[in-house]
Amino acid sequence: MKILVINAGSSSLKYQLYDMTTEAVLAKGLVERIGMDSSILNHEPTGGQEISEVSEILEHTTAIRKVLDMLVHKEHGVLQSVDEIQAVGHRVVHGGEAFKGSAIVTQEAKSEIRRLFDLAPLHNPACMMGISAAEINMPNVPQVVVFDTAFHQTMPEKAYLYAIPRVLYKKYRVRRYGFHGTSHYYVSQKAAEFLNRPLEDLKIITCHIGNGGSLTAIQNGESVDTSMGLTPLEGLMMGTRSGDLDPAVVPFVMNKEDLTINEVNSMLNKHSGLLAISGVSSDMRDITDGMAAGEPNSTLAFEMYEYRLRKYIGSYAAAMNGVDVIVFTAGVGENSVVVRQRVCENLSYLGVDVDEALNAVRSREPRRISTANSKVEVLVIPTNEELVIARDTFRLVQEQNSTNS
Ligand SMILES: Nc1ncnc2c1ncn2[C@@H]1O[C@H](COP(=O)(O)OP(=O)(O)O)[C@@H](O)[C@H]1O
Numbered sequence: 001m002k003i004l005v006i007n008a009g010s011s012s013l014k015y016q017l018y019d020m021t022t023e024a025v026l027a028k029g030l031v032e033r034i035g036m037d038s039s040i041l042n043h044e045p046t047g048g049q050e051i052s053e054v055s056e057i058l059e060h061t062t063a064i065r066k067v068l069d070m071l072v073h074k075e076h077g078v079l080q081s082v083d084e085i086q087a088v089g090h091r092v093v094h095g096g097e098a099f100k101g102s103a104i105v106t107q108e109a110k111s112e113i114r115r116l117f118d119l120a121p122l123h124n125p126a127c128m129m130g131i132s133a134a135e136i137n138m139p140n141v142p143q144v145v146v147f148d149t150a151f152h153q154t155m156p157e158k159a160y161l162y163a164i165p166r167v168l169y170k171k172y173r174v175r176r177y178g179f180h181g182t183s184h185y186y187v188s189q190k191a192a193e194f195l196n197r198p199l200e201d202l203k204i205i206t207c208h209i210g211n212g213g214s215l216t217a218i219q220n221g222e223s224v225d226t227s228m229g230l231t232p233l234e235g236l237m238m239g240t241r242s243g244d245l246d247p248a249v250v251p252f253v254m255n256k257e258d259l260t261i262n263e264v265n266s267m268l269n270k271h272s273g274l275l276a277i278s279g280v281s282s283d284m285r286d287i288t289d290g291m292a293a294g295e296p297n298s299t300l301a302f303e304m305y306e307y308r309l310r311k312y313i314g315s316y317a318a319a320m321n322g323v324d325v326i327v328f329t330a331g332v333g334e335n336s337v338v339v340r341q342r343v344c345e346n347l348s349y350l351g352v353d354v355d356e357a358l359n360a361v362r363s364r365e366p367r368r369i370s371t372a373n374s375k376v377e378v379l380v381i382p383t384n385e386e387l388v389i390a391r392d393t394f395r396l397v398q399e400q401n402s403t404n405s
């Protein structure tokens with residue numbers, strides 16, 4: 001079965017085409033700047049030549065049509081016909097409390113995702129555009145939704161409730177949901193596999209640090225706490241997001257600067273984090289370059305980022321009364337030698353001991369960076385959210401086919 005995996009953002013759309021007989025990626029790519037004057041489609045057939053095409057793509061329906069055209073392109077394509085795609089899997093950021101796992105797209109599922117627009121105004125409308133666009137272009141192909149929040153549905157009340165009037169939870173479901181669940185799930189499974197130990201025996205802290213970032217405390221293979229909250233704004237300092245702050249800052253600043261709700265949301269989500277403190281960039285590569293050059297604002301941004309991350313690791317070790325494994329993943333976690341080094345240097349009280357040479361190794365494979373003496377295994381595991389989406393899509397569509405036959 002060939003499965004197309006789609007991760008739709010408000011102005012971008014990432015895709016990967018899988019052949020599930022071998023779980024091989026046949027092609028992948030990215031459409032950027034959807035709705036702007038010149039959109040770019042970047043397509044990478046496996047083993048073939050990468051190609052970039054600039055054109056006008058005003059909305060997601062056209063974006064998916066362009067992707068399908070590319071997949072059957074004479075020179076750069078990997079399919080004879082679009083009909084070879086037998087299912088589509090979508091990443092959906094917010095599944096609220098309704099979705100504890102992945103689901104086949106039905107009218108009810110779509111209504112539920114729309115109901116969740118309120119809780120994820122920056123993310124879910126874009127995911128919905130991806131689903132509608134795929135339905136228009138591939139009307140007879142089953143679609144599956146895989147949620148960032150689903151893995152965290154095992155958190156106990158004491159971890160997911162906020163200490164605010166209970167009525168706000170009852171009326172509006174205001175609570176911690178957590179995100180990047182597909183990634184936290186995948187790397188925790190991989191960690192147990194890599195260590196050749198049962199997942200149930202391990203207390204794991206997974207650090208998914210990319211452009212957005214979150215930590216999860218995992219016990220018995222289940223998420224017991226995670227740093228993102230009602231929305232993907234809480235927790236760590238991120239590329240452009242503030243992470244934790246005193247909630248009183250929000251009304252204070254709104255009042256002083258006469259800001260609307262949209263403006264304050266935009267300030268905290270798009271103009272904060274590494275970008276705000278460094279004044280230079282939201283990208284960790286630029287921050288560590290700036291720090292190496294002795295630039296004070298980049299140095300401060302790095303120190304704040306690392307300090308926050310380390311405090312969260314300490315709090316999750318406290319939450320689980322110990323930690324056996326720390327996993328680093330996503331753009332920063334997989335690539336930044338200096339972030340890992342600095343965080344781990346300051347976790348010696350937990351018995352963490354990282355080997356400098358192992359930490360400096362660059363590889364796309366799961367690997368250990370801790371010494372043999374370390375009380376905590378420290379691993380770097382490249383995440384693969386798309387593979388989890390493809391597997392769930394494959395499983396659900398097969399189940400549906402077998403009940404229908
Ligand atoms: N070689 C690298 N060294 C340090 N940081 C990196 C490197 N490559 C990528 N990053 C960081 O990873 C981020 C992207 O992470 P990623 O997980 O791909 O994010 P997203 O899924 O949100 O697009 C970049 O913004 C940058 O901060």
Ligand SMILES: CC(=O)OP(=O)(O)O
Binds near residue numbers: 211212
């Ligand atoms: C939920 C979220 O923060 O996702 P991303 O890191 O892809 O922005």
Ligand SMILES: [Mg+2]
Binds near residue numbers: 210211
């Ligand atoms: Mg990501």
